[in-house]
Each structure stands twice: as C-alpha cells, then as structure tokens.
Amino acid sequence: MARLVVLGGGVSGHTAATFAAEWLGSAHEVVVVTPNAKWNWIPSNIWVGVGQMTKEEVTFDLAPVYAKAGIIYHQAKALGIHPEGNETSDKPYVVVESTEAGKAGQIENIEYDYLINATGPKLNFAATPGLGDANGLGEFTVSVCTADHAVHANEELHKCIEKMKKGERQKFLIGTGHGMCTCQGAAFEYIFNIEHELNKAGVRDMADIKWISNESFLGDFGVGGLHMKAMGFAVSSKIFAESLFAERNVDWIIGAHVNKVEKGKVHYELLDGSMGEEEFDFSMLIPPFAGVGLKAINKAGEDITATIFAPNGFMKVDANYAAGAYENWKASDWPSTYQNPTYGNVFACGIAFAPPHPISKPMSSPNGTPINPTPPRTGMPSGIMGKAVAHSVCDRILKGPDAPLHEASMAHMGAACVASAGKGLFTGTAAAMTIYPVVPDFEKYPGTGRDTEYTFGEIGLAGHWIKHILHHLFIWKAKLKPGWTLIPE
Amino acid sequence: MSKYGEKNIRAYGNNFTTMTPGPVAKWLRTCLIFQAIRFVIINIKMLVVVSKSH
Ligand SMILES: Cc1cc2nc3c(=O)[nH]c(=O)nc-3n(C[C@H](O)[C@H](O)[C@H](O)COP(=O)(O)OP(=O)(O)OC[C@H]3O[C@@H](n4cnc5c(N)ncnc54)[C@H](O)[C@@H]3O)c2cc1C
Numbered sequence: 001m002a003r004l005v006v007l008g009g010g011v012s013g014h015t016a017a018t019f020a021a022e023w024l025g026s027a028h029e030v031v032v033v034t035p036n037a038k039w040n041w042i043p044s045n046i047w048v049g050v051g052q053m054t055k056e057e058v059t060f061d062l063a064p065v066y067a068k069a070g071i072i073y074h075q076a077k078a079l080g081i082h083p084e085g086n087e088t089s090d091k092p093y094v095v096v097e098s099t100e101a102g103k104a105g106q107i108e109n110i111e112y113d114y115l116i117n118a119t120g121p122k123l124n125f126a127a128t129p130g131l132g133d134a135n136g137l138g139e140f141t142v143s144v145c146t147a148d149h150a151v152h153a154n155e156e157l158h159k160c161i162e163k164m165k166k167g168e169r170q171k172f173l174i175g176t177g178h179g180m181c182t183c184q185g186a187a188f189e190y191i192f193n194i195e196h197e198l199n200k201a202g203v204r205d206m207a208d209i210k211w212i213s214n215e216s217f218l219g220d221f222g223v224g225g226l227h228m229k230a231m232g233f234a235v236s237s238k239i240f241a242e243s244l245f246a247e248r249n250v251d252w253i254i255g256a257h258v259n260k261v262e263k264g265k266v267h268y269e270l271l272d273g274s275m276g277e278e279e280f281d282f283s284m285l286i287p288p289f290a291g292v293g294l295k296a297i298n299k300a301g302e303d304i305t306a307t308i309f310a311p312n313g314f315m316k317v318d319a320n321y322a323a324g325a326y327e328n329w330k331a332s333d334w335p336s337t338y339q340n341p342t343y344g345n346v347f348a349c350g351i352a353f354a355p356p357h358p359i360s361k362p363m364s365s366p367n368g369t370p371i372n373p374t375p376p377r378t379g380m381p382s383g384i385m386g387k388a389v390a391h392s393v394c395d396r397i398l399k400g401p402d403a404p405l406h407e408a409s410m411a412h413m414g415a416a417c418v419a420s421a422g423k424g425l426f427t428g429t430a431a432a433m434t435i436y437p438v439v440p441d442f443e444k445y446p447g448t449g450r451d452t453e454y455t456f457g458e459i460g461l462a463g464h465w466i467k468h469i470l471h472h473l474f475i476w477k478a479k480l481k482p483g484w485t486l487i488p489e
Numbered sequence: 490m491s492k493y494g495e496k497n498i499r500a501y502g503n504n505f506t507t508m509t510p511g512p513v514a515k516w517l518r519t520c521l522i523f524q525a526i527r528f529v530i531i532n533i534k535m536l537v538v539v540s541k542s543h
Pocket residue numbers: 007008009010011012013033034035036042043044045046076077078079118119120121144145146183186292349350351352377378379380382417418419
C-alpha cells in the first residue's frame with residue numbers, strides 16, 4: 001500500500017487529493033493535511049466583502065467530504081518536510097501541528113511515499129508596515145483574501161455607507177499593498193463591486209473611489225496584459241481596463257509600491273522614483289504572497305530548505321530558474337510536471353510552486369525598488385496542475401515508478417476568468433475573459449505572445465450569470481456531488 | 490444617457506486617452522435577449538479554451 005500526502009486543501013490540493021482518491025481506490029491511502037476545518041470558494045469572497053453573500057454560502061465543512069471520499073484528513077498545518085527520513089528510518093515524512101479544537105499545537109509525523117505541496121500563499125501582510133497583523137485583519141485596511149477577512153471588510157464598508165447616508169463624503173482606496181503583489185484581479189473585482197453597491201445604496205455621489213496598484217499599466221493583471229479580439233481589432237487589456245475605470249468614474253495610481261500604511265493614509269513610491277501619499281476612509285489592499293514557510297531537513301538533520309525552496313518560500317519544481325534577464329525569458333522556462341528536482345516523489349502545484357520569473361516585464365524605480373506584479377496562478381490553472389500532478393502520482397503508484405509524468409505548463413494552457421463588476425440577476429456585470437496561453441509565448445505568437453483566436457473578453461450580464469453559475473458548480477464539484485469528475489477545473 | 494461615460498473624462502487627466510461606451514453599448518450589457526445569446530457564445534468560447542488546456 002502506498003501513501004500520498006497532500007499538504008493544503010485549497011483549490012489545487014483539494015483537486016489533487018479528490019482525484020487521487022478516486023483513481024487509487026481503497027488499495028492506497030490519500031492523506032490531506034490542511035489547517036482549516038472548512039473549504040472556501042475564494043473567488044466568491046468578493047461578494048461576501050460587499051454583503052451580497054454570507055460566509056456560510058462560500059464555505060463548507062471538509063471532514064464529511066473527505067470521509068465520503070475515503071481520504072484521511074488531518075486538520076493541521078505542515079511545519080517541515082524530511083524527504084530522506086531521519087537517522088532511524090529512511091522513510092520520508094512531514095511534521096505537522098494540529099489546529100483542531102482540543103488538539104491544537106500537538107505535533108505529529110506523517111510518513112509518505114509521494115508528497116504534493118499545495119499550501120498556497122502566505123498572506124505576507126508584514127511586508128508593508130501597517131498593512132495588517134498576522135491574521136490579516138489590519139488596524140487600518142481590510143482584506144478579502146479569506147472568508148473571515150471578507151466578513152470584516154463588509155462590516156467596515158457598511159459603516160462607510162452609513163456615514164455617506166448622513167452626508168459625510170468617503171474616500172475609497174483599493175488595490176495592491178506592496179510593489180511585488182499579485183492577484184490584481186481580485187482587487188479589480190472588489191473595487192467595481194463596491195462601486196456597484198454604492199450606486200444601489202444611492203450614495204455613489206458621496207464617494208471618491210481610487211485604484212492603487214503595482215501594475216505599470218492598467219489591465220496588466222500580472223500577466224503582462226493581454227490582447228483581446230474585439231470589433232475586428234486585437235485590443236490591449238489596457239484600453240478595456242481604462243475604459244471601465246473611466247466609465248465608472250474610478251481614478252487610478254499605477255506603478256506604485258505601497259511602503260507604509262497609517263490610519264487613513266498610505267505612503268507609496270512610484271516607478272519614476274517619486275514618493276506620494278493618499279488618504280482614505282476605507283481601503284482594501286491585497287498583501288504580497290510568499291511561501292508558507294515550510295522547512296526541509298535531510299537525514300543528517302541539516303537544514304536543506306534552500307535546496308528545496310526558493311528564497312520566497314515557494315517550492316522549486318522543473319522550472320528554469322536561471323533564465324536571467326527579461327530578454328532571455330522563454331515560455332519553456334515554465335514548469336510542466338511540477339516535480340521537485342531533488343526529490344522525485346515530491347511535487348508542488350497551485351500557488352505553492354516557485355515560478356521561474358514574473359510574467360509581466362520586471363521594473364524598478366530609480367531608487368532600486370522593484371515594482372512589478374508577480375505571476376498569478378488563478379483557479380483554473382491551479383486546478384489543472386493539481387489534477388495533472390495527482391495523475392502522475394497515481395500512475396507511478398499503479399504502473400510503476402518510471403511511469404511518465406503528466407504535463408500542465410502554464411505556457412501551454414489557457415485560463416478562463418470571470419471578473420465580477422457588480423452582483424445582480426438583472427443588473428450585474430462581469431468581464432468574461434479567456435487567455436491562451438497564460439504565459440505569453442512570443443516565439444509561437446509573435447507580437448502579442450498569445451493566440452487571439454482564443455483570447456477574448458467582454459463585459460456584460462452574461463458574464464455575471466456565468467460567475468454565479470460557476471460559484472455553485474465549483475462548490476458542487478468540491479463537495480464531490482454526483483457528476484463532480486465531469487466538471488472541468 | 491448619451492454622455493453616460495464621457496462625462497467622467499477629465500481633459501489631460503489619467504483617463505483622457507481611453508474609449509468610453511456609448512448608450513447602445515451600455516444598454517446591450519444588460520439587455521436580456523442580447524445577453525442570453527452572449528451567454529451561449531461565451532460559454533462555447535470558454536469550453537474551447539478549457540478543452541485545449543486539459
Ligand atoms: C479574493 C480573491 C478572489 C479570487 N478570485 C478568483 C477568480 O475569480 N478566479 C480565479 O481563477 N482565481 C481567483 N482567485 C485566485 C484563486 O483563489 C487561487 O488561484 C487559488 O485559490 C490557488 O489555489 P491554491 O490551492 O494554490 O491555494 P489556496 O486555494 O489558497 O489553498 C492553499 C491551502 O493550503 C492551506 N495551507 C496553508 N498553509 C499550510 C500548511 N503549512 N500546511 C498545510 N496546509 C496549508 C491553506 O489553508 C489552504 O487551504 C482569487 C483569489 C482571491 C484572494
């Protein structure tokens with residue numbers, strides 16, 4: 001009997017674990033180690049953050065789902081990996097610390113034959129002074145990265161709405177809280193959902209809404225922007241994004257590294273090296289992401305974290321980490337099997353793998369401060385990677401250790417994204433987009449780097465309907481309800 | 490209505506060089522019949538990209 005241990009029960013890890021359990025059956029063990037008792041459909045946190053959904057609508061209990069799937073579930077967080085075992089045993093294992101009520105803090109070793117690291121991001125609020133505490137519930141700004149954060153954000157938003165109803169003008173500042181952030185899409189959704197809700201509440205004219213981000217142009221989204229086919233043109237996402245911002249009367253500051261947050265004020269540095277300040281009454285700034293801080297120890301008890309993990313804490317996989325300057329970047333730098341180069345039975349997928357470099361062109365201010373988006377790994381690629389890695393592990397368990405690995409490079413896959421711009425069955429809108437491939441391949445698609453036959457975007461009510469249907473579809477899938485394997489990632 | 494998006498443009502400001510939707514483009518975004526058709530088309534386009542990516 002072989003044992004697969006999956007660290008992290010988020011989008012990527014849950015996909016990997018559930019498919020592995022389905023393919024392996026009861027002859028082998030699938031173990032999930034994840035600190036939360038509940039699964040969260042993170043994209044819908046945006047709607048929790050404006051009071052259009054409750055926390056209960058975007059989360060569900062993991063234990064019954066894993067029990068149904070025959071998955072062994074540890075509500076715990078992984079602390080370290082011992083890929084060579086220790087002095088007394090050659091068997092690799094992970095050290096985990098329980099987060100379960102009544103058992104919290106208890107340490108346990110779990111042995112594995114194969115390990116999938118899908119621990120996602122550490123929300124690194126500490127990178128910017130004042131952005132937030134370790135829980136992310138900052139004193140001065142709010143977040144929508146977890147369902148609890150989003151509940152808090154909605155409470156703060158409604159305090160502002162009440163003030164506006166009493167005639168007090170409010171300033172909203174939404175975007176990224178550091179020069180090296182990713183996930184601009186989530187902030188983009190949140191700013192337009194706020195704008196939509198303020199309109200509905202009849203207080204839009206009392207609000208000044210501003211975007212602040214590390215993108216060098218609006219519509220970069222961490223993927224270096226994209227050209228979409230529209231009206232017979234290949235139109236840059238910059239035009240579309242600026243158009244929406246103008247239409248909804250939202251001003252912007254771009255190329256900004258937020259370096260300090262105080263009560264009601266952010267301090268930032270721009271790409272031209274100048275410094276600025278912006279005041280706010282309500283602010284949601286996405287924190288930068290880092291790896292969750294797993295340690296790696298070899299058989300002799302030496303720390304080999306730097307061998308297995310990149311300096312940002314994400315796990316090294318089959319990527320080209322020596323690509324160097326932007327001019328040398330190639331689509332083939334991006335990993336395809338997500339296998340760790342040192343330990344062949346260890347894989348990383350979703351946000352947990354270390355990307356070879358950004359997708360957007362790297363930039364820095366004359367003061368040497370890097371200000372550019374880091375690469376996003378959104379839901380669809382994270383799910384596809386999780387499934388591919390699970391497939392590889394299952395083949396190696398069932399067909400032998402030399403079974404070929406499955407591939408899912410972000411340079412060969414596309415992504416469908418639906419960015420909400422306001423919720424409502426008849427009044428909602430969302431930007432429905434596809435991008436192919438996620439990582440531009442300028443050799444294959446000279447000029448735009450992408451196939452404009454399969455890269456498109458449009459905003460409208462249809463996009464909102466799709467977003468709402470996807471909410472129910474993905475929760476259905478994650479709960480392993482009938483037909484779940486047929487729903488694509 | 491016709492000045493729906495244009496009114497927010499500020500001369501030589503951040504948003505002076507972009508495009509803004511006219512009344513028809515704006516209306517079509519929430520026109521039920523048009524959006525029902527777009528719903529089908531967008532779904533097909535997305536499924537093509539999804540199938541190319543698996
Ligand atoms: C507000 C918001 C909105 C978004 N909207 C969209 C969208 O509309 N479309 C889209 O495609 N993407 C969206 N995304 C991105 C999407 O959520 C991510 O791409 C996706 O969640 C990444 O999956 P993952 O499994 O890598 O990480 P996660 O889903 O974050 O999962 C990581 C898991 O690992 C667990 N973990 C953490 N530390 C440890 C540890 N030490 N040991 C074990 N487990 C650990 C975490 O608790 C979590 O369960 C959004 C993100 C945010 C924040």
